[in-house]
Amino acid sequence: MRASQVKSSALSFDCCSHPWHSEGMVAPSLRARVRAGMIEEIKTVARRHLDTDGANLSLRAVARDLGMVSSAIYRYFPSRDDLLTALILEAYDALGDAVEAADAAADRADLRGRWLAACRAARAWALAHPAEYALLYGSPVPGYAAPDDTVAPAQRPPVTLVGILRDGVATGRLAPPDEELPEPLRGDVAELVELLGMDVPPALLARGMAGWTQLFGLISFELFGRINRALPHRDEYFDHQIGLMADLAGLP
Amino acid sequence: MRASQVKSSALSFDCCSHPWHSEGMVAPSLRARVRAGMIEEIKTVARRHLDTDGANLSLRAVARDLGMVSSAIYRYFPSRDDLLTALILEAYDALGDAVEAADAAADRADLRGRWLAACRAARAWALAHPAEYALLYGSPVPGYAAPDDTVAPAQRPPVTLVGILRDGVATGRLAPPDEELPEPLRGDVAELVELLGMDVPPALLARGMAGWTQLFGLISFELFGRINRALPHRDEYFDHQIGLMADLAGLP
DNA sequence: CTGTTTCGAGAGCGGTGCTCTCGATTTGGA
DNA sequence: TCCAAATCGAGAGCACCGCTCTCGAAACAG
Numbered sequence: 431m432r433a434s435q436v437k438s439s440a441l442s443f444d445c446c447s448h449p450w451h452s453e454g455m456v457a458p459s460l461r462a463r464v465r466a467g468m469i470e471e472i473k474t475v476a477r478r479h480l481d482t483d484g485a486n487l488s489l490r491a492v493a494r495d496l497g498m499v500s501s502a503i504y505r506y507f508p509s510r511d512d513l514l515t516a517l518i519l520e521a522y523d524a525l526g527d528a529v530e531a532a533d534a535a536a537d538r539a540d541l542r543g544r545w546l547a548a549c550r551a552a553r554a555w556a557l558a559h560p561a562e563y564a565l566l567y568g569s570p571v572p573g574y575a576a577p578d579d580t581v582a583p584a585q586r587p588p589v590t591l592v593g594i595l596r597d598g599v600a601t602g603r604l605a606p607p608d609e610e611l612p613e614p615l616r617g618d619v620a621e622l623v624e625l626l627g628m629d630v631p632p633a634l635l636a637r638g639m640a641g642w643t644q645l646f647g648l649i650s651f652e653l654f655g656r657i658n659r660a661l662p663h664r665d666e667y668f669d670h671q672i673g674l675m676a677d678l679a680g681l682p
Numbered sequence: 683m684r685a686s687q688v689k690s691s692a693l694s695f696d697c698c699s700h701p702w703h704s705e706g707m708v709a710p711s712l713r714a715r716v717r718a719g720m721i722e723e724i725k726t727v728a729r730r731h732l733d734t735d736g737a738n739l740s741l742r743a744v745a746r747d748l749g750m751v752s753s754a755i756y757r758y759f760p761s762r763d764d765l766l767t768a769l770i771l772e773a774y775d776a777l778g779d780a781v782e783a784a785d786a787a788a789d790r791a792d793l794r795g796r797w798l799a800a801c802r803a804a805r806a807w808a809l810a811h812p813a814e815y816a817l818l819y820g821s822p823v824p825g826y827a828a829p830d831d832t833v834a835p836a837q838r839p840p841v842t843l844v845g846i847l848r849d850g851v852a853t854g855r856l857a858p859p860d861e862e863l864p865e866p867l868r869g870d871v872a873e874l875v876e877l878l879g880m881d882v883p884p885a886l887l888a889r890g891m892a893g894w895t896q897l898f899g900l901i902s903f904e905l906f907g908r909i910n911r912a913l914p915h916r917d918e919y920f921d922h923q924i925g926l927m928a929d930l931a932g933l934p
Numbered sequence: 935c936t937g938t939t940t941c942g943a944g945a946g947c948g949g950t951g952c953t954c955t956c957g958a959t960t961t962g963g964a
Numbered sequence: 965t966c967c968a969a970a971t972c973g974a975g976a977g978c979a980c981c982g983c984t985c986t987c988g989a990a991a992c993a994g
Contacts, residue, residue: 459991459992460991460992461939461940461941461991461992465940465941485821488980488981488982489981489982489983490980490981490982491980491981498942498943499942499943499944500981500982500983501942501943501944501945501983501984501985502941502942502943504982504983504984505940505941505942509982509983510981510982510983564821564822565821567821567902567906567908568820568821569737569816569817569819569820569821569906570816570906570907576907584908611922612918612922614915614918615915615918615919615922618912618913618914618915618918618919619913621912622910622912622913625912636919636922636923636926637926639923640896640923640926640927643896643899643900643903643923644892644895644896644899646899646902646903647895647896647898647899647902648895650819650898650899650902651895651898654819654821654822655822655828656819656836658874660870660873660874660877661870661871661874662870663866663867663870666864666866666867666870667867667870667888670863670864670867670888671888671891671892671895674888674889674892674930675892678926678929678930711960711961711962712960712961713960713961713970713971713972717971717972738950740949740950740951741950741951741952742949742950742951743950750973750974751973751974751975752950752951752952753952753953753954753973753974753975753976754972754973754974756951756952756953757971757972757973761951761952762950762951762952
């Protein structure tokens with residue numbers, strides 16, 4: 431939670447996210463390597479606890495599973511929140527990877543196919559990792575404030591969706607909506623367009639964000655058990671609802 | 683969590699939800715009345731703690747605020763989960779009241795106005811009671827399973843939205859989409875139509891549910907801080923996105 | 935080989951939900 | 965009116981939690 435703690439946690443990561451066999455770096459000591467391995471092991475066990483026991487992760491239980499005493503964990507993560515943040519970061523990246531890979535695997539010219547593939551990939555990832563999805567998109571943990579490192583990976587799925595729309599506009603395959611946004615909103619969305627660096631008409635960006643919101647809502651309802659029990663064909667329902675949003679965005 | 687506990691908690695409610703001054707019932711004893719008052723007081727304090735401290739409600743803290751010892755709370759609620767369930771039930775009802783009242787206050791013939799009013803009421807309630815909204819629609823508490831009493835009140839907002847569409851079809855003001863749902867899905871939604879008792883074409887019901895999903899997603903994104911900071915005019919953004927879904931449903 | 939750093943264990947603090955027991959009080963029927 | 969029964973709040977206690985501190989052992993660097 432403290433900025434310093436988050437920073438130190440991030441430092442623990444650099445030793446593995448920046449692989450040591452890149453140019454000019456000295457090979458890490460044995461101790462550094464077993465430390466990195468230990469961090470990875472802790473995260474693995476923590477992720478397992480998350481998937482089985484739900485969102486309330488117990489540091490002591492993780493330590494017990496590792497044959498350690500709880501205070502030993504603090505040699506690797508300054509607090510429980512930092513461990514959670516590490517898991518959140520990895521989860522964001524995994525989801526982003528899945529969505530972007532699905533988009534990239536589709537035919538570039540098939541805009542609607544890319545849209546559906548990206549959405550399906552997000553849902554598939556969420557169904558495969560419900561606890562981690564809840565960690566990302568559930569109600570925020572009370573005391574917990576997401577560090578700034580999380581905003582960029584968190585935006586990858588919506589950016590992917592908007593990127594599909596941008597490609598459509600750029601190649602002329604997608605006709606932007608002829609409406610214009612009303613003024614106070616138009617400026618906001620125009621700023622967002624610049625911030626994302628995607629040349630898309632504001633009205634279209636708004637529709638893309640509607641698709642992203644719908645995607646999140648569909649997954650959340652299905653995952654949190656709020657989908658009506660009278661809908662056994664969930665795949666078909668999801669596909670149809672996502673298709674509706676593709677229609678709304680003007681995807682052919 | 684146990685069914686028996688939930689039942690006993692529900693019994694505690696009946697003494698106040700079924701007012702004693704109705705026909706034929708004997709006036710409750712003094713003790714029963716102070717007990718009901720105590721239950722209400724506990725819920726009030728718990729709600730206040732929820733709004734200030736977030737979702738992790740501490741029974742001991744509530745007891746302290748009431749000048750009691752923690753074990754005394756168990757005279758009124760068999761467990762912390764039951765207290766949470768009581769708050770959830772009340773929250774569902776409050777949200778349902780707000781949405782239905784907003785719909786009822788609008789001109790019956792102005793379908794789009796009713797839709798927007800209902801959606802705005804849901805958002806307004808959520809913004810006014812963020813912690814309770816998170817309790818309803820956030821990630822489910824790990825050990826907690828929502829009792830069956832909650833499903834009916836939970837469906838009031840979406841039923842209200844679909845009711846607007848049904849009125850539109852019944853009065854001929856709303857032209858249902860000319861598409862048909864693909865087969866495995868069409869049967870599911872048709873069953874849902876019967877279950878809700880609302881005579882609406884399945885394809886239209888699907889669009890209404892899309893609107894409900896979007897509404898939930900919009901509110902959640904805004905409330906859980908995932909709305910982009912580059913969107914200061916949140917009211918206008920919300921109105922526009924909800925209007926998009928009204929378009930999708932065919933509301934004139 | 936030696937001084938320093940890293941690490942895990944252990945004890946401990948204050949917090950939590952929850953159970954049990956024990957007096958005090960209130961209630962309702964004889 | 966009196967008395968047994970039901971109800972209630974307090975208190976102690978259990979197991980668990982996140983987290984801090986200390987201490988001895990091990991691994992490192994010079």
